[in-house]
Amino acid sequence: MEYNSVKIVITNEIEELTxxxxxxxxxxxxxxxxxxxxxxxxxxxxxxSLEFKNGRKDVALLKSKYSL
Known part of the structure; x- marks a missing residue:
């Protein structure tokens, strides 16, 4: 399921969950x-701490979302 807008709060307590x-x-x-x-x-x-599991796919996703 997709949403028009997604907001996430990442605190030190849930940092490991990322x-x-x-x-x-x-x-x-x-x-x-x-x-x-x-x-x-x-x-x-x-x-x-992020690790690319599928380098090309992950990089393409990040570029599309963050205009890198």
């Missing part, structure tokens, strides 16, 4: 708008 596809699921469910709320420290920890 490794269990919560972040990926949030990104893939957003049709138009995605808002992620986190501290700069949490953002760095989460982004540094």
């Amino acid at each position: 490794r269990n596809n919560i972040l990926y699921t949030s990104i893939t469910r957003a049709k138009e708008n995605l808002k992620i709320y986190w501290t700069p420290e949490t953002e760095q920890k989460v982004l540094n």
